[in-house]
Amino acid sequence: MSGNGTRTVSTGGVRLAYRAWGAEEGRPVVLLHCLGEDGEDWRGPLVSQLGGAHPVYALDLRGHGESEQPGSGTPEDFSGDLLGFLDALGIERAVLIGHAFGAVVAYLFAQEHPGRVDLLVLEEPDALRPPVEPPLPESEPAAAAPAFDPRAQPEWTGRRSAPEPRWWDRLAAITAPTLVIGGGDDSHLPQAELAALAERIPAGRHLTVEGAGHLVHESRPGEFTSAVRQFLAEHTPPRCTRPADAAPLRPGRPSALTPGRPPGPPSPVPTGSRPCRSASAVSGR
Numbered sequence: 001m002s003g004n005g006t007r008t009v010s011t012g013g014v015r016l017a018y019r020a021w022g023a024e025e026g027r028p029v030v031l032l033h034c035l036g037e038d039g040e041d042w043r044g045p046l047v048s049q050l051g052g053a054h055p056v057y058a059l060d061l062r063g064h065g066e067s068e069q070p071g072s073g074t075p076e077d078f079s080g081d082l083l084g085f086l087d088a089l090g091i092e093r094a095v096l097i098g099h100a101f102g103a104v105v106a107y108l109f110a111q112e113h114p115g116r117v118d119l120l121v122l123e124e125p126d127a128l129r130p131p132v133e134p135p136l137p138e139s140e141p142a143a144a145a146p147a148f149d150p151r152a153q154p155e156w157t158g159r160r161s162a163p164e165p166r167w168w169d170r171l172a173a174i175t176a177p178t179l180v181i182g183g184g185d186d187s188h189l190p191q192a193e194l195a196a197l198a199e200r201i202p203a204g205r206h207l208t209v210e211g212a213g214h215l216v217h218e219s220r221p222g223e224f225t226s227a228v229r230q231f232l233a234e235h236t237p238p239r240c241t242r243p244a245d246a247a248p249l250r251p252g253r254p255s256a257l258t259p260g261r262p263p264g265p266p267s268p269v270p271t272g273s274r275p276c277r278s279a280s281a282v283s284g285r
Contacts, residue, residue, distance in 0.1 A: 006039075006066050011084025017066035018085070019058040022051025027118060027232075028094045030086070031058040032102030038065025041099070045221045049229060054095070059085060061102070075159060075167075078105045079112060086116060095232065097121040099217060104128065104160075107178075107201075111170040119235055120178040120201075121228055124214050127193035128163035171200040178204040179231045181224065183212035 006017040019039050022029075029050055031042040039058030050056050060067040062081055082105060086094060095118050098106035103125035110117040180198035182191045191208060198206035207227055212220040 006060070008066075009085060009088040011081060011088055014062050014070050014081060014084075015068040016062065016081060016085055017060040020055065021047050021058070022054055022056040024055065026054040027236075028089075028091045029054045029056045030082075030091075030094045030096050031056065032082075032096065032098035032105050033058070033061065033064070034100035034102055036064070037099075038067075040065070042217070044217075045225045046097075046217060046228060049225050050232075057089070061105070075104065075108050079109045082106075082109050083113060083116070092116070093118045095119040095121070097123070097228065098125070099123040100125065100214070107171065107174065107197075108167060110174045110176055110178075111167075114173060114175040117174075117176040119232060120174065120176045121231065122178065122180045122197075123216050123224070124183055124187060124189055125180065125194065125197065126160050126189065127168070127197040128160060129168045129193060129196065130163050130165055168200070171197065172202060174201045174204075176203065177231075177235050179227070180204060180206045181216055181227060182206065182208045183214055183216045183219070184208050184210035186211055186213035188214060 006019055008015050008017050010016070017039070031039065031047075033039060033041045038060045042058045047056050047058070059082070061078055063069045063073050086092075093116055096106040096110065098104070098121070100123070103122040106117075106120060107122060107125065110120055178198065178201045180194050180201075182189070182194040184191065195206045198204035209216050209220050209223050209227070212223070217224040
């Protein structure tokens with residue numbers, strides 16, 4: 001563990017940093033930040049409230065924060081990193097919560113690996129429905145942004161300006177119940193596209209937080225957290241109880257329902273929040 005509480009795993013030859021907060025057991029929640037940010041972006045009410053019942057992991061995507069900067073950064077690379085991350089921590093299924101670029105990583109991953117995703121929360125995702133006209137402009141990350149590999153910016157801008165048709169077509173392959181959260185007319189993303197994305201996912205729904213803009217979890221943390229908690233509660237299976245006459249579990253065998261966690265004590269659930277940055281600071285956030 002580093003001095004600021006991050007841990008690391010290696011997958012596919014890439015070192016990934018992450019934060020682990022909250023409960024030892026429960027449905028794991030994995031948080032995926034936007035372009036130009038890192039896992040610290042999630043510190044605040046969402047983690048504080050989910051951490052009481054869930055192990056919560058905030059990943060630094062490749063090229064961001066304390067994760068390695070390997071130079072390449074296609075959507076397929078990020079999806080592969082997420083698969084390797086879950087495997088390294090022994091997480092069979094997880095709730096994925098992503099913002100903007102992180103939401104795209106989440107739903108592309110859910111297309112390819114539907115059995116690994118329990119629930120999906122997509123905050124202000126790019127819909128990536130071709131064609132996208134005119135091409136989306138590039139911009140520089142904010143000066144106050146965490147460590148960020150600038151090579152990822154033009155690569156992602158190019159890919160989202162000319163998205164692959166299969167990214168839209170395969171939304172129908174997502175099996176996880178999905179909540180798409182939009183920030184209303186104050187967002188730079190067309191809200192009708194978010195609604196269309198939610199409609200294409202079989203178990204998708206769309207929620208608008210009017211006036212929130214692109215950074216819903218930062219500008220309206222209470223409403224965002226309440227929406228996520230309600231969504232998780234609606235899709236929480238009833239707890240199982242073992243009959244009194246059931247045979248005891250064999251000692252020494254971990255339950256298949258217990259998610260793996262790295263060694264060492266968990267970090268305390270953070271309660272503070274980092275100041276918000278402008279949504280226009282990074283194109284594609």
